[in-house]
Amino acid sequence: MAGRLVIIGAGQGAFALAAKLRALKDDRPITIIGSEEVLPYQRPPLSKKYLMGEMSFDRLEFRSSQWFLDNNVEIRLSTWVEEIDRKAKTVRMQDGSVLAYDKLALATGAAPRLLPAGVGGDLDGVLTVRDKRDADRLREEMQPGRRLLVIGGGYIGLEAAAVARQLGLDVTLIEMADRILQRVASAETAAIMRDLHVSKGVSVRENTGLVRLEGEGGRVKKAELSDGSSLDVDFVIAGIGVTPNDRLARESGLAVGNGVIVDEFTRTSDFDIHAMGDCAVLPMNGAAVRLESVQNAVDQAEAAALVLSGEERPYLPKPWFWSDQYDVKLQIAGFNAGYDETVLRPGQRAGSHSIWYFKQGRFVAVDAINDAKAYVTGKKTLDTDFPLNRAILEDPAADLKSLLT
Incomplete structure (x- = not known):
């Protein structure tokens, strides 16, 4: 059995990492350290259904306390790490107690400005x-x-x-x-x-x-x-943005730059420390990128679990996002950074639209507004690197499905 994994942070990425390791039959001891007083939970509904009183908090929790007991995942709540000692491979808590690790994961997220x-x-x-x-x-x-x-x-x-x-x-x-x-x-x-x-x-x-x-x-x-x-x-x-929680990484001497810098295997500049989610800066299409999304936190955490379990598989992000406002669902596939051209396409239903982004002629992202077909088509095109036929896209009468044939 491998030595203890300590996960700093108790959000989406932290839980996804622990859950994926257990799904992979990795039985190493795991300790999750979180500053909140509640078990890990879904954050997106907080600002929507929970805020509107349509969903109780217990429905947001990923698992009950029994799951953590059954899966040998220790979770320490209402506490936080003050210092990482990379040489001794320990973390010091705010109460002065010290916890040793074999591997460390930073899932510290970001804080509102x-x-x-x-x-x-x-x-x-x-x-x-x-x-x-x-x-x-x-x-x-x-x-x-x-x-x-x-x-x-x-x-x-x-x-x-x-x-x-x-x-x-x-x-x-x-x-x-x-x-x-x-x-x-x-x-x-x-x-x-x-x-x-x-x-x-x-x-x-x-x-x-x-x-x-x-x-x-x-x-x-x-x-x-x-x-x-x-x-x-x-x-x-x-609502003026967020800053990555990278203090611990910076003070312990890890490479940082608008977040904790990781390689394609989610490792930081210290081989035994991984980082994921909103706090991590990862390589993507030749650039250093920090992806602020639940989807990336989960996917990157699960990629880290594979690496920790011995599978050297690089994480190749396939970003997608969403935003619910009133009765409108905005779904985004891809990453539009550096785009230089867009195509606006009306949807089949009243009030539905899609905006297709291009960078130097290459399709890079789509915004689908109440247009699930456009989102699915765009995402499949991006996921498979299928060449996109601009003539079909720019013809409002053409069926989007034909983009994939």
Whole structure:
């Protein structure tokens, strides 16, 4: 039996790694260390069905405590690692206790960027969306008729705005760039999603930043914006991105760069330490990339499990993402970084669209908006490297299935 595997972090990647090792009949001792007080759980429904009261928390847990007992997976909750000693192969906990490892896995995820205290980010009622504690605080705040300011027009901000409107709140969303989804999607996708939110009653203000938040009795009450206007607000959600939790890696001397740098076998610069999920920077198409998605956390963790079990198989990411907003499902296959051309294609149903991304003539990604056929076709094309026929794609009357024949 191999020596102990210690997994730092108790999210999607951590659980996937432990579960895959057990599925592979790997019986080494495993210890998972998590700072939250609850067992590992699904995060995407937190900001949607859980926040809206449509799903109880116990339905989000991957497994009950009995699964961890039955599978010899020790899980330490409400605790965290202060230091990694790579020479001694130990981790020191915040209470001073020390745990030895044979192999170590970093599944530490990422943390939301916070508004600076200098602009009022330390006021009560200024919130982020990341974990159960965040969602529980938001559930208390999201009462019909209250006034919410969402800062940031990325997927987190848009999803929060959608839930708030569905719950009957008055919502204003501001974005510093000249359009929402500037960093992650095409202008066509952004325009469709913007129109959706405006049609639902969200006030979307682009080219508009936050100057400062003002409070009363320590509680946020007003927002001063860069367009010279001010808003009365009851609470604020900051959806301004995340930063990888790479402090432990950096302080222990591992190679880092906007995250923990890993090779195609999920190994860090230390052969006995792996990293996965939102904290990891991996090689992809000749570039160093950090993929912020549940799918990547699971796939990379399962790839790490194969390597740990003795199978030297490289991880070749096939990214896909999704975002649910109101009754619209946005499904994304591929990775559109560096795209230089797009093709907008209407779907067969009213309100359905797909946006196909190309880089130097090569198909790299698709955004499918209420268009499952486009998503499946695009994903299969990417997964198989099947050459894409542009003439068929650009003909609205052509059947997308013919792209795969």
